[in-house]
Amino acid sequence: MTAVMAPPKISSVRLIVCYAAILGTLPYLALKASWVTGGSLGLRDPSFVDSELMMFANLVTGGMDVVAVVLALAFTYSWGRRIPAPLVLFPIWIGTGLLAPIVLDIPVIIADLSTAQLTEMPLENWVWAVVYGGFAWQGILLLTAFVLYARDRWWFVVTGTVKPGTIGVAGLLGIAAALVMAVGHSIWAFGTGGIAARGQDVVIAVLGVLAAIALANVSRGRFWPRLVLVWTGAGAMAGTGMWGLFAALTMGSTDHAAVLAVQVVGGVLMMISVLRRLPVVEQAT
Secondary structure, eight states, X not given: OXXXXXXXXXXXXXXXXXXXXXXXXXXXXXXXXXXXXXXXXXXXXXXXXXXXXXXXXXXXXXHHHHHHHHHHHHTTSGGGGGSOHHHHHHHHHHHHHHHHHHHHHHHHHHHHHHHOOOTTSSBOHHHHXXXXXXXXXXXXXXXXXXXXXXXXXXXXXHHSOOOSSOOHHHHHHHHHHHHHHHHHHHXXXXXXSOHHHHHHHHHHHHHHHHHHHHHHTTTSSOHHHHHHHHHHHHHHHHHHHHHHHHHHHHHTOXXXXXXXXXXXXXXXXXXXXXXXXXXXXXXXX
């Protein structure tokens, strides 16, 4: 008679983090569900979401939060470790790039929302707090769930040694793109947008520069801190760049498209370069 091994027990901490992260998606998903089904939850002007373009945008953004729910579950339960790595890493990398700047900029966002005059906007004031609060909540808890998952699945990244090699042409081009992007966002930070938008531009610029510095020094010292910086900075470049291009193309505004395209390509190149230096299992100690 063959004994059947029981699946490993999931820690209470991981379960709490998982379902707390999912809880943070519900207010945003409720708004999106209302808007795509003709509801007026949180709207001063229901016609704001009546167009086909807004319907498409709400489906896309709502779908992104559905992906966040699936990722939170995958990071917690054993079946998530059987998912091919690219199907896990790509969405959480982009998610890191979109959410980390909001988390880092949340004090500025709170200050902006507490002083801004939003009476002319088509959304109720509380919607902004729900959306940004939900994003910050997701950013902290979903990324915590990912760290716990990655620590178990790819433990050798922390304990292993750096694979010999250089950052290569991809890395050099990525660093150059990060610097171009940082200049662009620094300029935009002094533009006419709200203080929250300016704060996020500063955060994205800083993350890009830190990623460039970390990548340039990836062969010295411990590997995983540099991986974290490149992961976050390159993710911010690619994630916010993709979102900016999506918004620019759908809204017909291409003023910043060139810089956004450079930052997307640069973020991808930086990530490719640092992944080439990952420790391998045989090198782990």
